[in-house]
Amino acid sequence: MSGAPLPDPDPAHERLTRLWQAHRPPGPLLPHELKKVHANRWVRFHSLPESKRYAEDEAEYAILLDRYNTVLDALFAGGEAYVVTTDWGGLSEPTDLSARRAALHPEGTLWTTLDDTDDPDPAFHTRWYFYADRRPWERGCLDPLLRAVADDTLSGVFVTDPDLTRIHHPYDGGADVVLPTPEERDRLRAQHSAWLSALPSGY
Numbered sequence: 001m002s003g004a005p006l007p008d009p010d011p012a013h014e015r016l017t018r019l020w021q022a023h024r025p026p027g028p029l030l031p032h033e034l035k036k037v038h039a040n041r042w043v044r045f046h047s048l049p050e051s052k053r054y055a056e057d058e059a060e061y062a063i064l065l066d067r068y069n070t071v072l073d074a075l076f077a078g079g080e081a082y083v084v085t086t087d088w089g090g091l092s093e094p095t096d097l098s099a100r101r102a103a104l105h106p107e108g109t110l111w112t113t114l115d116d117t118d119d120p121d122p123a124f125h126t127r128w129y130f131y132a133d134r135r136p137w138e139r140g141c142l143d144p145l146l147r148a149v150a151d152d153t154l155s156g157v158f159v160t161d162p163d164l165t166r167i168h169h170p171y172d173g174g175a176d177v178v179l180p181t182p183e184e185r186d187r188l189r190a191q192h193s194a195w196l197s198a199l200p201s202g203y
Contacts, residue, residue, distance in 0.1 A: 013109070013111040013112070013132055015162070016082060016111065016132065016162070016164070017111070017112055019163065019164045020112070020164070030086075030114070030128065030156070031086070031156055031157065031158045031169040031171075031176075032169070032171075032176075034158070034167055034169055034176055034178055035176045038167075038178045040182050041178050041179050041180070041181065041182055041184075041185050042176060042177065042178050042185065042202075043176075043177050043179070043185050043188065043189045043196075043202065044174055044175070044176050044177070044196070044197060044202050045067065045071060045174050045175050045177065045192055045195040045196065046067075046173060046174040046195050046196070046197060047063075047064035047067050047068065047150060047170075047173060047174045047175065047195075048060060048063060048064055048067075048173075049063070051173070051174075051197060051198070052173075053172060053173040054150070054151070054152075054172065054173075055150060055151075061147060061150070064146075064150050065140075065143055065146060065147065065150075067175075067192075067195060068142075068146050068150075068170055068175060069139050069140060069143075069146075070192070071168060071175060071177060071188070071192070072137070072139070072142070072159060072168055073137075073139055074188060074191075075159075075161065075166040075168055075177070075179075076137035076159065076161060076166065077137060077139075078137075079136075079137060079161060079162075080134055080135065080136055080137065080161070080162055081134070081135065081137045081159050081160065081161055081162075082132050082133070082134050082159065082160050082161075082162065083105065083107070083108065083132065083133055083134075083135065083142065083145075083157075083159050084108070084111070084130055084131065084132045084157065084158050084159070084160070085101050085104070085105040085108050085130075085131050085145075085154070085156065085157050086101075086128055086129060086130055086131070086155075086156030086157070087101055087128070087129045087131070087156075088126050088127065088128045088129065088156075089126070089127060089129075090125070090126070090127065091115065091117075091125050091126075091127045100148070100153065100154060101131070101154060104144055104145045104148055104154060105131060105133070105145060107133035107135070108131030108132055108133050109131060109132065109133065110129060110130075110131055111130045111131060111132040112130050113127055113128060113129050113130065114127070114128040114130070115127050115128075116128065128156075134162065142159070145157060146170055149170045149171060149172065150170070150172055150173075151172065152172035155171065155172075157169070157170055158170075165178075165179075165180040166178065166179060166180060174195075
């Protein structure tokens with residue numbers, strides 16, 4: 001994969017871009033890759049009891065939103081966070097691909113792109129578009145977006161602190177979380193041990 005240059009980069013995102021480029025591997029990552037790249041600082045929390053994947057009523061939505069927000073508070077309370085959403089399409093397609101993504105993340109402006117050209121067939125090459133906004137963290141501010149993620153009607157979302165040391169990637173069924181150190185990861189994991197996978201892999 002490689003990052004594609006933006007024609008008109010948003011100056012507000014330049015620092016975030018520099019941090020991504022300083023990471024190893026350098027450049028932006030797709031959210032689902034975080035657990036492998038940062039395995040020593042990663043933990044996964046399930047969003048419903050008994051690892052149930054999807055909510056069936058408002059009581060279960062309340063549980064999963066509380067779990068999401070409890071971990072997000074632990075990562076970002078009292079500070080600021082970048083909220084990042086993604087779209088994807090062919091290499092020549094326009095950037096405004098998803099009306100649903102834009103409706104759920106209207107504050108997001110195009111931050112960067114990522115070209116996936118690993119497949120030998122050019123017909124399967126893909127360009128990912130990353131949209132970001134920076135905001136003071138407030139519990140509940142992402143509930144509509146998180147609910148869409150939980151329903152699997154929106155994916156490729158993550159939240160990070162301005163230094164890219166704390167990352168929360170929600171998905172349908174739970175969230176992948178990256179902490180600054182293995183020790184901090186272990187403390188958070190111990191605080192919410194009932195939300196962990198029963199599998200030895202942590203998945």
